[in-house]
Amino acid sequence: MPPRLPCSSRRPQLLLNSLEQASASSLAPSAALIPLHRPTATSSSSACPTSSTPRCFSTTPARSETKMRREFKEWLKRNEAMLRRPPGETGSAAKPGGTYLGSDGAYHPFPNNSYFVSQPVLSERAHHWIWYQVMVRGQPLKAVSAQHGVDVRRVAAVVRLMEIEKRWEKENKPMATPYARALKNMLPTADLAPGEGPFEPINDIHVHSYTMQQLFVPTSESRQFTRADAAKAFGEHILPPDARMRIPELVDYERDLAKGVDPKVARDKFVKATAESERALAAKLRAAEKEAEERRIRVQTDRFEFRIEQINSEEVGPKGRARNAVGWRYGVPHMDRRRGEHKIPTSVGM
Amino acid sequence: MRQRRLLRFHGLKRPRVRQTWNKYNLYNLYRMKTPFFNPKTFFQQKWIAKGLARGYHGEHIKEYQWERMFSRRLLSAVNMDPAYMARYDGSEQAAGRGSGLQVAPGTKASDVPRNKGNLDARTPYMQMVFAPMERRLDIAIFRAMFASSARQARQFVLHGAVTVNGKRMRHPSYLLNPGDLFQVDVERVLTATGQPKRPNQGGNKSPSSTPQEDIAEEEESEPSASASPESTSERKPSDAAKEAHRKALLDLKERAKRFMWAKNDALRAKQKKAIRKILRDIKVALSRNTGNQEEFDAAEAELTSLIDNLTLSPAELRAKRDEEQRKKSELDEARLEKHKADPTLLTPTQHKLLAHLAASEAENPHDPSKPYATPWRPRDWMAPFAFIPRYLEVNHRICAAVYLRHPVARPGLAEVPTPFSPILSQLAFTWYLKRR
Numbered sequence: 001m002p003p004r005l006p007c008s009s010r011r012p013q014l015l016l017n018s019l020e021q022a023s024a025s026s027l028a029p030s031a032a033l034i035p036l037h038r039p040t041a042t043s044s045s046s047a048c049p050t051s052s053t054p055r056c057f058s059t060t061p062a063r064s065e066t067k068m069r070r071e072f073k074e075w076l077k078r079n080e081a082m083l084r085r086p087p088g089e090t091g092s093a094a095k096p097g098g099t100y101l102g103s104d105g106a107y108h109p110f111p112n113n114s115y116f117v118s119q120p121v122l123s124e125r126a127h128h129w130i131w132y133q134v135m136v137r138g139q140p141l142k143a144v145s146a147q148h149g150v151d152v153r154r155v156a157a158v159v160r161l162m163e164i165e166k167r168w169e170k171e172n173k174p175m176a177t178p179y180a181r182a183l184k185n186m187l188p189t190a191d192l193a194p195g196e197g198p199f200e201p202i203n204d205i206h207v208h209s210y211t212m213q214q215l216f217v218p219t220s221e222s223r224q225f226t227r228a229d230a231a232k233a234f235g236e237h238i239l240p241p242d243a244r245m246r247i248p249e250l251v252d253y254e255r256d257l258a259k260g261v262d263p264k265v266a267r268d269k270f271v272k273a274t275a276e277s278e279r280a281l282a283a284k285l286r287a288a289e290k291e292a293e294e295r296r297i298r299v300q301t302d303r304f305e306f307r308i309e310q311i312n313s314e315e316v317g318p319k320g321r322a323r324n325a326v327g328w329r330y331g332v333p334h335m336d337r338r339r340g341e342h343k344i345p346t347s348v349g350m
Numbered sequence: 351m352r353q354r355r356l357l358r359f360h361g362l363k364r365p366r367v368r369q370t371w372n373k374y375n376l377y378n379l380y381r382m383k384t385p386f387f388n389p390k391t392f393f394q395q396k397w398i399a400k401g402l403a404r405g406y407h408g409e410h411i412k413e414y415q416w417e418r419m420f421s422r423r424l425l426s427a428v429n430m431d432p433a434y435m436a437r438y439d440g441s442e443q444a445a446g447r448g449s450g451l452q453v454a455p456g457t458k459a460s461d462v463p464r465n466k467g468n469l470d471a472r473t474p475y476m477q478m479v480f481a482p483m484e485r486r487l488d489i490a491i492f493r494a495m496f497a498s499s500a501r502q503a504r505q506f507v508l509h510g511a512v513t514v515n516g517k518r519m520r521h522p523s524y525l526l527n528p529g530d531l532f533q534v535d536v537e538r539v540l541t542a543t544g545q546p547k548r549p550n551q552g553g554n555k556s557p558s559s560t561p562q563e564d565i566a567e568e569e570e571s572e573p574s575a576s577a578s579p580e581s582t583s584e585r586k587p588s589d590a591a592k593e594a595h596r597k598a599l600l601d602l603k604e605r606a607k608r609f610m611w612a613k614n615d616a617l618r619a620k621q622k623k624a625i626r627k628i629l630r631d632i633k634v635a636l637s638r639n640t641g642n643q644e645e646f647d648a649a650e651a652e653l654t655s656l657i658d659n660l661t662l663s664p665a666e667l668r669a670k671r672d673e674e675q676r677k678k679s680e681l682d683e684a685r686l687e688k689h690k691a692d693p694t695l696l697t698p699t700q701h702k703l704l705a706h707l708a709a710s711e712a713e714n715p716h717d718p719s720k721p722y723a724t725p726w727r728p729r730d731w732m733a734p735f736a737f738i739p740r741y742l743e744v745n746h747r748i749c750a751a752v753y754l755r756h757p758v759a760r761p762g763l764a765e766v767p768t769p770f771s772p773i774l775s776q777l778a779f780t781w782y783l784k785r786r
Contacts, residue, residue, distance in 0.1 A: 076377070098736070110769040113768055115772070153754045201427075
């Protein structure tokens with residue numbers, strides 16, 4: 001709050017100011033035109049320059065910008081070199097590989113949340129290497145995943161995306177190369193070089209909500225109470241972690257190592273086992289597809305392909321309200337005919 | 351009650367952190383602190399926390415929609431080390447009186463059975479409150495850095511620039527399933543993440559002078575008739591004529607102003623100067639308010655000629671540009687021949703450098719037809735917002751990403767990008783539990 005003058009002493013002073021002004025520049029005829037009750041902007045700082053009304057209580061000129069805004073601008077100026085332009089461009093003092101608000105170079109984009117970390121992404125070289133291992137050398141996905149510590153799902157996704165990229169290159173489609181290059185400088189990256197550690201945990205299992213409770217299970221001290229027993233104690237249908245491993249072949253590999261098998265032999269065995277499991281999975285999927293195709297009758301017309309399937313309308317579940325049951329059932333409304341109810345797809349087929 | 355749209359989206363006075371790459375947002379993020387909750391009642395604490403959290407997480411989503419999405423089951427994962435699994439069956443943890451045997455002092459750390467691969471920290475479950483939001487297509491697009499805000503990502507979906515598994519998806523609220531591949535139109539992404547087109551930043555100034563500039567130069571060299579401030583009219587115009595003249599002048603002034611306003615981006619400095627001069631002359635004429643018809647005619651003629659010259663037909667413009675290009679290529683050929691005669695002109699490294707420059711130019715060319723500043727550069731204040739959460743795998747060259755799995759919490763890490771502290775997130779979580 002600017003200092004204020006008491007009202008009683010205000011008017012005479014203003015008058016005095018403007019009179020002084022007039023006498024000082026008495027040579028100029030325009031000065032006479034200035035009304036006595038309204039001091040001009042050129043008058044001394046004790047007068048109120050911005051106000052157009054005769055009643056002005058403040059002796060200091062009003063600020064053109066608020067304190068908050070000023071501080072904001074100052075902050076921007078202070079951090080311009082580090083944050084404004086991405087690293088690698090002119091006028092940027094930031095190092096490539098992530099500059100964030102979090103203190104002392106930590107990869108925390110949010111200063112208040114230290115639990116969220118900007119983790120490295122796979123570099124373009126790593127993308128190409130994974131694609132080469134899978135598509136050219138024909139390595140099983142699980143083997144590539146175990147070799148570099150990259151999640152199997154990520155390996156599959158990288159291959160999928162690289163295939164699209166290769167297709168675009170062949171079609172000469174325009175790609176966002178400058179954008180990708182700029183982001184490479186902004187993000188921390190992992191090259192999957194031999195010296196680097198694993199990229200991410202590859203054998204993570206979801207924590208089942210049944211296992212989040214604390215149980216007291218009385219057993220004898222001599223009993224071998226294993227992971228399988230613990231799973232059974234939490235619930236009949238709860239599987240032990242051994243059955244939920246994403247790459248169970250890795251456990252066998254480690255078991256071989258513990259037994260003293262030559263690492264190279266164990267490794268070959270592991271690769272063979274993963275290839276075999278992937279082949280088995282593919283065969284299973286193909287068999288399911290074939291079975292579904294056999295149940296289906298396709299009728300090709302000019303415009304549509306009709307696919308007709310045999311449906312048993314009796315299969316409506318124990319309460320008659322099973323989700324995939326078809327046909328009109330007593331007491332079950334057709335939700336698709338209500339006004340204003342639009343259906344958002346829950347999945348998009350490949 | 352104040353309407354939501356009346357509140358400032360990025361304010362300094364009542365700051366809210368938003369899902370955008372705005373510089374105001376960056377400042378608000380930097381100075382955000384968890385509110386001082388001590389004097390507040392529990393209900394007030396939850397209310398404030400929920401308000402702040404929802405201002406960031408899907409503020410464009412209606413509250414009832416979010417309430418239906420909310421789930422009290424927070425996902426977490428633990429890494430199981432295969433080496434540990436192969437060597438121990440877990441019974442060592444239950445040995446003795448049920449909590450494992452005591453480790454003898456002096457035992458090596460490598461001899462103690464331990465499941466490795468997890469951080470030695472608590473699992474921050476409370477940072478996972480808004481995990482269901484991250485499944486939404488629009489928010490996933492923002493997280494993959496294809497849009498500069500969640501609202502822009504939503505607009506991309508609505509405008510049909512996004513495909514999921516190769517099929518056009520127009521629902522921003524589509525919940526991605528693990529394995530879904532979404533793809534955004536490359537041009538949209540470049541527009542969203544690139545420098546905006548601004549006339550004064552020099553982003554789109556062509557290196558060579560355009561035909562328009564030449565015209566302006568000619569315009570400058572011409573002696574302008576309206577500039578002469580002579581008022582040698584013999585006959586005294588009537589009041590009505592004076593009024594009509596004044597009106598016409600005003601109209602002319604308005605036209606010139608409107609022209610300048612509309613063409614502000616395209617005009618060059620010299621052209622702007624010429625128009626400003628006309629405006630000044632009109633002002634002088636208006637202030638004198640003499641019904642001088644000659645003066646008015648001259649000003650109008652000048653303005654018309656200026657506008658005509660500026661609005662060349664596209665064909666004419668193209669012809670001019672082609673001619674210039676031809677001249678340039680002729681010059682280049684001459685240079686090439688010169689170089690052949692005297693090969694010491696360019697060294698091989700210089701040649702390489704030139705080739706590299708040419709390649710980068712071909713990759714990121716100057717193209718005024720684009721809606722963003724070319725050559726493409728990332729927008730300001732973007733770098734501190736740059737991160738890709740681990741549940742996505744993104745290929746930025748083709749602007750496509752795969753939603754690998756749902757975000758999970760791990761010991762010491764939470765994958766949901768939230769700017770709030772665990773205390774605030776926990777209060778927000780408590781708000782959304784059914785019985786509060």
